[in-house]
Amino acid sequence: MIYLSLLAAVPPTPEWSPKIAIVMILCNILAIAIGKLTIKYPSADPQLPSPQMFGGMGLPALLATTSFGHLLGVGAILGLTNAGAL
Incomplete structure (x- = not known):
């Protein structure tokens, strides 16, 4: 059974700021x-x-590396936001 409250759980996503841009x-x-x-x-x-x-x-190579960089950046930004550092 899937609980509707579990489906509505969304992690906090930060608004854009210069700190987030620097991390990316x-x-x-x-x-x-x-x-x-x-x-x-x-x-x-x-x-x-x-x-x-x-x-x-x-x-x-540039497209591949910047795609990988954006994946790293999303993980870093969400992780730092959840840790309270951003």
């Missing part, structure tokens, strides 16, 4: 650094307009 930016930078070190072919085609800005990474 740091998580994306961390993910790009991890991706740069671990992706087998980081400079695969198609290339970015200025690939040296991202350390020679191609578009697929």
Whole structure:
């Protein structure tokens, strides 16, 4: 049996603030650094307009690392919010 009150339980989500933006930016930078070190072919085609800005990474590697960075950022933001740090 599913309880309706359990279905209505939603964790608190914070409103946007500069602290939240900094956490997301740091998580994306961390993910790009991890991706740069671990992706087998980081400079695969198609290339970015200025690939040296991202350390020679191609578009697929950049999309993959920033997607991973956003997943890390969401987890970090929700975790820090529930811990009371944000």
